[in-house]
Amino acid sequence: MSRVPPHRSLILRLLVTSVTIAIAAVVATSWLAARSTSQTIRQEIGQSLSDDKSVYDELLTYAATHKDWSGVRPLVADRAHKLGRRITLMTENRQVIVDSTTGPSLDLARPSAGVDPLGVDLALTGRTERIDPRVVGPYRPTAAEQKELRRQLDESLECVRSFGSEAIVTTGPHGRPKLAITRMTKEPYLCQLVPELTRSERGPFESLRKLVAACADEPDVTLTPDLIVTVVDPVKGVPVPDRTERAAQCLDGARYTQLKPYVAPTALLFVTDPGNPVAPAASPFSRQNLVRTGTTTAIVLVLAVLVTVVVGGRLVRPLRALTEAARQPSGYKRVPVTGKDEIGYLATALNELAERRERSEEQRKAMVNDVAHELRNPLTNIRSWLEAVQDGLATVDGPLLTRLHDETVHLQHIVDDLRDLAAADAGSLRMHPEPMYLDDAIEQVADVHQPSAAAAGVSLTTSFTGDPEVVADPLRLRQLVGNLLSNAIRHSGPGGTVTVRASAGAGRMTIAVADTGAGIAAEDLPRVFDRFWRADESRTRSTGGSGLGLPIARKIAEAHGGGLTAESTPGEGATFTATLTNRGDT
Incomplete structure (x- = not known):
């Protein structure tokens, strides 16, 4: 075996790849570590709330439910004790509201966040609305109104379920229940999903509507209970898109103005360390760190080289065995399957390929022998008569020309049959379906075969269920039935009967050809559709046919989306049943 050039060696390529990956991994890790260390050194105390976002959330909840910060000290002290941090709240002009402990001045420090329930930090909370939903303001229904709202929503819930959808009733901080669709099957367009405003809500709601109208400079603005703003043209009675959009932009500002007296004022939040500042970390580019990084890199490279050599050697050995097996002249040498990895799968695939090649070669040889045998008889007869002349x-004379013509026609039939089978094997057996009456097509084929049936002493009958119109290829369908009839007449013998039955329905059509001949032995039944196969090998072609009719019939049935099956009881005859797709019913 010729040696592989070093630059194409699998081991060398694996080695280069492994070393490249190791170098890239070490460089990337070192860069990330250096960047992370640098960011840690530059980070100011309290710049981020990543240590505990719950501090901001709890203070935001307090601000949304109180009008001032007078009672926030116990909350700040508790959170500072649990986190071991210094928590400070200041006004916007840097006046201390509450401080969990004494420490350095924070006048010039950067705040961790601004606590404002009417201007929530969306990046910190992940929310989509600037106004905290826990701000109630003047919109708290009385207990009786809440009970009535719940009753209305229970009716709406039943309405939604009548449309095949699902919903739940939830209650927010303001005590007003609402309906939330959880599964939408059909839009419940007849259901009232948002209840009307209660008496205690109408005043504040009207004030909010007027604030929006004043901001948008509109004489009239429509505002629904679920806060949808619309400006309607008083003449046409339809919404005006551009004016509606301008009014909708005023909604947040109007809500801010209305809710401002009900929440605590904006405060600056500082989360810092209570003790001395943290000493700066060692520089990532110091001599000690550089030596440590270089040593680690060298160890990784050495390990990568050793692992690559070992693994590469194990990979190459089975690959060489596969190469030697593939180079065998016959190509049929089997290789051992040493594992379940990719190489093991490749070995299994090569073994299966060798088996398929063996079977294909055997089939090819049998096919060549059968074709040669089939063509030899008519060609020998033609040659004998021509040499006699x-x-x-x-x-x-006339009889001689008739004999030569019959042999030529028989030869042409064999060639046509072989061509049809080759087209079917290649997937190019084209069908041209068109509407047709199944009974008429079968009657035509039966009429054509009546003379041959009479000459053989066989009674040929047909039986139909109705007169169905189907969609199929009429030429191929007649060819299928003709092949089955020819086979049945040939095997029935004098005094026998051949019956053709046909029916159609439910997208399928069935054609059955039954004879009363000697039948087929059980061990021979699986081979009846093999090419050139005959149960009695002593039959001549004049009585046994070409051996291609049944395989062609099965291919035609399969091309119509169906199949062909055979049933037989020795001594009682055989029945061939073709089931085809009726394309007119699909």
């Missing part, structure tokens, strides 16, 4: 032993 040349030698003066026969004269060119």
Whole structure:
């Protein structure tokens, strides 16, 4: 075996790849570590709330439910004790509201966040609305109104379920229940999903509507209970898109103005360390760190080289065995399957390929022998008669021409059959379906075969269920039935009966050809559709056919989306049933 050039060696390529990956991994890790260390050194105390976002959330909840910060000290002290941090709240002009402990001045420090329930930090909370939903303001229904709202929503819930959808009733901080769709099957367009405003809500709601109208400079603005703003043209009675959009932009500002007296004022939040500042970390580019990084890199490279050599050697050995097996002249040598990895799968695939090649070669040889045998008889007969004419032993008269013509026609039939089978094997057996009456097509084929049936002493009958119109290829369908009839007549014998039955329905059509011949032995039944196969090998082609009719019939049935099956009881005859797709019903 020729040696592989070093630059194409699998081991060398694996080695180069492994070293490249190791270098890239070490460089990337070192860069990330250096960047992370640098960011840690530059980070100011209290710049982020990543240590505990709950501090901001709890203070935001307090601000949304109180009008001032007078009672926030116990909350700040509790959170500072649990976190071990210093928590400070200041006004916007840097006046201390509450401080969990004494420490350095924070006048010039950067705040961790601004606590404002009417201007929530969306990046910190992940929410989509600037106004905290826990701000109630003047919109708290009385207990009786809440009970009535719940009753209305229970009716709406039943309405939604009548449309096949699902919903739940939830209650927010303001005590007003609402309906939330959880599964939408059909839009409940007849259901009232948002209850009307209660008496205690109408005043504040009207004030909010007027604030929006004043901001948008509109004489009238429509505002629904679920806060949808619309400006309607008083003449046409339809919404005006641009004016509606301008009014909708005023909604947040109007809500801010209305809710401002009900929440605590904006405060600056500082979360810092209570003790001394943290000493700066060692520089990532110091001599000690550089030595440590270099040593680690060298160890990783050495390990990568050793692992690559070992693994590469184990990979190459089975690959060489596969290469030697593939280079065998016959190509049929089996290779051992050493594992369940990719190489093991490759070995299994090569073994299966070798088996398929063996079977294909055997089938090819059998096919060539069968074709040669089939063509030899008519060609020998033609040659014999022509040589007899040349030698003066026969004269060119009508009977001789008829014999030569019959042999030529038989030869043409064999060639046509082989062509049809080759087209079917290649997937190019084209079908041209069109509407047709199944009974008429079968009657035509039966009429054509009546003379041959009479000559063989066989009674040929047909039986139909109705007169169905189907969609199929009429030429191929007649060819299928003709092949089955020819086979049945040939095997029935004098005094026998051949019956053709046909029916159609539910997108399928069935054609069955039954004979009363000697039947087929159980061990021979699986081979009836093999090419050139005959149960009685002593039959001549004049009585046994070409051996291609049944395989062609099955291919035609399969091309129609169906199949062909055979059933037989020895001594009682055989039945061939073709089931085809009726394309007119699909």
